[in-house]
Amino acid sequence: MQNDTTPAWVYIVIATAGVVAPLLFPAYTNQIAFLWLMVLFALTWDLVGGQMGYNSLGNIFYFGAGMYISAVVQVGMFTDVGTYTSARGGEQLVLGYFDYFYSLGAGVLLAAVGCVIFAVILSRIMFGLRGPYFAIGTLGVALAARELAGTWEWIGGGSGIAMPVYPGLPDEKSLVFYGIFFMLAVVTFVCVRWLYSTRFAQAINAIRDDEAKAEAMGIHTLRHKTVAWSVSAFFLGMSGAVFGNLTGFVEPLEVAFPTVTFGIFMVVMSLLGGKGTLWGPVIGATLFHVIKEVTWTYLLGWQWVALGVLIIVNVVFFQDGIMGWMQSRWPERFGITVDASMSSRGGKRKGGAGA
Amino acid sequence: MNESLIVVENVSKAFGGVVANSNISLSVPEGRITGLIGPNGSGKTTLFNSIVGYHPVDSGSIRFQGREISKLRVQRIARLGMLRTFQQTRIYSKMDCVQNMLISVPHRNTRFFDMFTRFPPQTLEKAESLLEFVGLYQKRHLISGDLSFGQQKLLEFAMALMNDPKVLLLDEPTAGINPTLINGLIDRLKRANSEFGITLFVIEHNMRVIMNLAESIYCLAHGEMLAYGTPDDIQNDQRVIDAYLGAH
Known part of the structure; x- marks a missing residue:
């Protein structure tokens, strides 16, 4: 990845669209909020899977872990968690505006911190695995977490935890959470965009292309891998915390650890847009989300088939995704050019020593 | 005489029952170009891998600038200033x-x-x-x-x-390169040595290249050190000739 040369108008259009969209289409506020969540998913997956070449199938773990951490923190600030969950939803936490947002803020923050700690620990264990073993290993982590959460009575087990009730009206809640998801996606994008402009980007790209070579050149590979996954976990943890609050109810199978939906969507969106690029995940997430919403509306009953066809077309015909296809089609637009001058001093001497 | 940058003493390495290196000792003097030759399968690359920490040695000692490195991992050794290139080019x-x-x-x-x-x-x-x-x-x-x-x-x-790097271990730098470019590469290797002061330790199959490049040469055969000397010594050593022509 090189320095971002995206023209300013692209950012202006996206920012404007982000602000105006829920006002223009109030009926679709939640759908557009989920679009930003998908962008965040794709960006954080691509940081590890695309840029660093470690195809994780278990990134959803941080989403669910963040969600549970925030639930425990938010509930625990006002009542005893064990008693609350054993009441099985018989008790609801109704808070005022100040308490609600104060505890939400604390929950989201601690979810982020907690997920980073998980990522540091898991990095030590999982990054010993390479290629498909890493993919299966991380999938195992997500599935194990899902089963554990389902049996741990203190956090509600299989019947879950009800989150504090939003103090205002439903429409207002939608708008507020839209704003939070939009901001999270923007902050994630700005963060990875900045990361890709530092030497960190070259280091993780080197790990992707040839890790043994990177080791032989003295690069601190584990250090870079840990940081990459931690950044990913940081944002996924926050997104999980916010998602739990939007849904209002946290349970392990469908909400916290949806391995076969969100967990796979992350991968598919990055592949569709073009993994290992800055814009690929954003484009992929947008396209995927739109196609998904349209097929869910107009092809109900066939929606999974339609998604399957999309994945097959993607993997068979456009392996490098949309951005990768564009790069091989118009390499000069991506700065892949032969320089006419033979020397850094600009002289065009003959001969040289090309092989 | 120059100080030795790398000192290998009695290093042995076996893979299962296959002895790849047995009791190898050599030293690479600082600031010079040292060669390592030997027929296919004689244990040259295994020795390189042992030196740079790619796998642990079974016995023996490897010192770099006087420091024992046979227990260190690849990345640590690379950061000390000992780098290797690969037989199968890796970029x-x-x-x-x-x-x-x-x-x-x-x-x-x-x-x-x-x-x-x-x-x-x-x-x-x-x-x-x-x-x-x-x-x-x-x-x-x-x-x-x-x-x-x-x-x-x-x-x-x-x-x-x-x-x-302080020392560069090159595993067959000219393999697969167009013969007309080999001279250019030899020239660059020599300049890297003389201008940048990098010690070179080179595995090479091309006799013309190694005789031209190295100041002293070690020859391995069947995992054992067969001969050591100047290019002239090596070229005229009957044991080396036998090893290459398969008299064993």
Whole structure:
């Protein structure tokens, strides 16, 4: 990845669209909020899977872990968690505006911190695995977490935890959470965009292309891998915390650890847009989300088939995704050019020593 | 006599029942070019791998600048300033040449937060001048995996130089390179040695190259040290000739 040369108008259009969209289409506020969540998913997956070449199938773990951490923190600030969950939803936490947002803020923050700690620990264990073993290993982590959460009575087990009730009206809640998801996606994008402009980007790209070579050149590979996954976990943890609050109810199978939906969507969106690029995940997430919403509306009953066809077309015909296809089609637009001058001093001497 | 930069003493390495190296001792003097030859399967690459920490040795000692390194891992040894290139050229194939060069900077003194900084302009200048040194300046913005095999080999050599190593272990630097370019490469290896002061330890199959390049040569056969001497000694050593022609 090189320095971002995206023209300013692209950012202006996206920012404007982000602000105006829920006002223009109030009926679709939640759908557009989920679009930003998908962008965040794709960006954080691509940081590890695309840029660093470690195809994780278990990134959803941080989403669910963040969600549970925030639930425990938010509930625990006002009542005893064990008693609350054993009441099985018989008790609801109704808070005022100040308490609600104060505890939400604390929950989201601690979810982020907690997920980073998980990522540091898991990095030590999982990054010993390479290629498909890493993919299966991380999938195992997500599935194990899902089963554990389902049996741990203190956090509600299989019947879950009800989150504090939003103090205002439903429409207002939608708008507020839209704003939070939009901001999270923007902050994630700005963060990875900045990361890709530092030497960190070259280091993780080197790990992707040839890790043994990177080791032989003295690069601190584990250090870079840990940081990459931690950044990913940081944002996924926050997104999980916010998602739990939007849904209002946290349970392990469908909400916290949806391995076969969100967990796979992350991968598919990055592949569709073009993994290992800055814009690929954003484009992929947008396209995927739109196609998904349209097929869910107009092809109900066939929606999974339609998604399957999309994945097959993607993997068979456009392996490098949309951005990768564009790069091989118009390499000069991506700065892949032969320089006419033979020397850094600009002289065009003959001969040289090309092989 | 120069000080020895690398000292290998009685190193043995076996893979299962196959003894790849048995009781190998050698030393690589600082600032010189030392060669390592031997028929296929004689244990040259295994010895290289042992020295750079790619796998643990069964017995014996390897010292670099007087420090025991036989227990250290690859990355630590690389950061001490001992670098190797691979027989099968290894570059970062989806990055362009300049990026390949930039990330090859020495990582000896990097601290944790250095990973979030950008490369200073001097680093880019150095990368470009080294690419010019190996003749890849024009192609510096091409994806390195699209270069020809010979060019990739030159890029790998330039990446090694970018790392400012004290010693460079080259595993068959001229294999697969167009014969007309070999002279250019020998010239560059010699200049890397004389101008940049990098000690070279070279595995080579091409006799013309190694005799031209190295000041002293070790010869391995069947995992054992067969002979040591100047290029002239080696060329006239009957045991070496027998080993290559298969008298064993």
